Amino acid sequence: MKAIVYDKYGPPDVLKLTEVEKPVPKDNQVLVKIRAASVNYGNLVLLKGEPFLARFAFGLLKPKYPIPGGDIAGQVEVVGKEVTQFQPGDEVFGDLSGCGWGGFAEYVAVPENALVLKPANLSFEEAAAVPMASVTALQSLRDKGEIQAGQKVLIYGASGGVGTFAIQIAKAIGAEVTAVCSTRNVDIAKSIGADHVIDYTKEDFTQKTERYDVILGANGSQPISVYKRALNSNGIFVHVGGSGTQMFQAMVMGPWISMIERKKVGIFLQRANQKDLIYIKELLETDKVKPVIDRQYTLVEVPEAFKYFAEGHAQGKVVISV
The missing domain is CATH 3.90.180.10 (Medium-chain alcohol dehydrogenases, catalytic domain)
Structure with a gap:
C-alpha cells in the first residue's frame, strides 16, 4: 500500500x-x-x-x-x-x-x-x-472548563480546528459564546453560531468590561495575566494551544493561581476517547456541529x-x- x-x-x-x-x-x-x-x-x-x-x-x-x-x-x-x-x-x-x-x-x-x-x-x-479537534474542544470545555448552560464563554483562536468546534459545542451546551479571531475569520465565527465576535486586529478584548466564566485559549501568545483579568471571580482559563511561553506560564503559574485565588488556570491535553466521539457524532447527526x-x-x-x-x-x- x-x-x-x-x-x-x-x-x-x-x-x-x-x-x-x-x-x-x-x-x-x-x-x-x-x-x-x-x-x-x-x-x-x-x-x-x-x-x-x-x-x-x-x-x-x-x-x-x-x-x-x-x-x-x-x-x-x-x-x-x-x-x-x-x-x-x-x-x-x-x-x-x-x-x-x-x-x-x-x-x-x-x-x-x-x-x-x-x-x-x-x-x-x-x-x-x-475526531481530534472536536474531542479536544469537548474535553477542554466540559472536563477542564466545567462549562455550564447560561455561562459566558470566550474562545481565543476561534477560527482553527479546535476553535471552530469549541464555538459550536459551547453553543450546543447552552453557553453565550464570544469568539476572538482576525478580520478574515469574523464571518466564519458568526456563521457557526458565535453570539459575539471580536476582531483582535481592531479591538482588545481585555479592554472591555465583559468578564467570562470560561476562557478557552486555542491559540495566541498573550500572557496568562491577560486572560486572568478577563475572568469572573471564579472563572476558569484553559490553555489548549498557543505559544510555548504561554504554555509554560500555564503549567508553572496555573497551579499557583488556582491555589491562592478562586480563579483557575490550567493546561489541557486531549485523550482519544470513543465515548466522547460518539457524543460528537450525535451532535453532527443533529446538525448542532459541523x-x-x-x-x-x-x-x-x-x-x-x-x-x-x-x-x-x-x-x-x-x-x-x-
Whole structure:
C-alpha cells in the first residue's frame, strides 16, 4: 500500500510517499481502507519532535511511529475474530493518536475502540476533519472548563480546528459564546453560531468590561495575566494551544493561581476517547456541529498540507483525500 513515512524529525520535506506492507489486523483489530485523513497540531509535534519533552513519548532520537496521521475516515475491510462493534463495509471515523497513529496511508489496522460509525450526513472528508479537534474542544470545555448552560464563554483562536468546534459545542451546551479571531475569520465565527465576535486586529478584548466564566485559549501568545483579568471571580482559563511561553506560564503559574485565588488556570491535553466521539457524532447527526474545512490535499501532497498548516492561518481543518 502507499503511505507517507518519515525516519527522522524535521520539516515537512522529510515526509515521503512510498510503498509499505499492507497491515494484517490482529484478533481485536479492524482493518480500515482509509478514504480521508486530516492534519492536527499533534501531527506537527510528531513531525518536528518539538517540544523536546514529546520525544519521550514519540521517540527520543528518531520517530517511534513511521507513518503519521491521527484523524481518519474510511470503510471497514476486515474485522478480527474478537471484534464485536463493526463488520466489513461499515463506514467509520476515528482518532488513531492513542494506538500508534498511521492515518496518512491507504490502510490501517486499529483496535475497534478507536473508531465510531460515520454519520450518514457527512462525507469521508468531513468526517476525517472531526475526531481530534472536536474531542479536544469537548474535553477542554466540559472536563477542564466545567462549562455550564447560561455561562459566558470566550474562545481565543476561534477560527482553527479546535476553535471552530469549541464555538459550536459551547453553543450546543447552552453557553453565550464570544469568539476572538482576525478580520478574515469574523464571518466564519458568526456563521457557526458565535453570539459575539471580536476582531483582535481592531479591538482588545481585555479592554472591555465583559468578564467570562470560561476562557478557552486555542491559540495566541498573550500572557496568562491577560486572560486572568478577563475572568469572573471564579472563572476558569484553559490553555489548549498557543505559544510555548504561554504554555509554560500555564503549567508553572496555573497551579499557583488556582491555589491562592478562586480563579483557575490550567493546561489541557486531549485523550482519544470513543465515548466522547460518539457524543460528537450525535451532535453532527443533529446538525448542532459541523466541520469547517479550509483546504483539501491528496496523499502525495501531504508535505504541502503540513507546510500550509504550520503557517497557523488555516480556517478550520486541513483535510487529506486518500
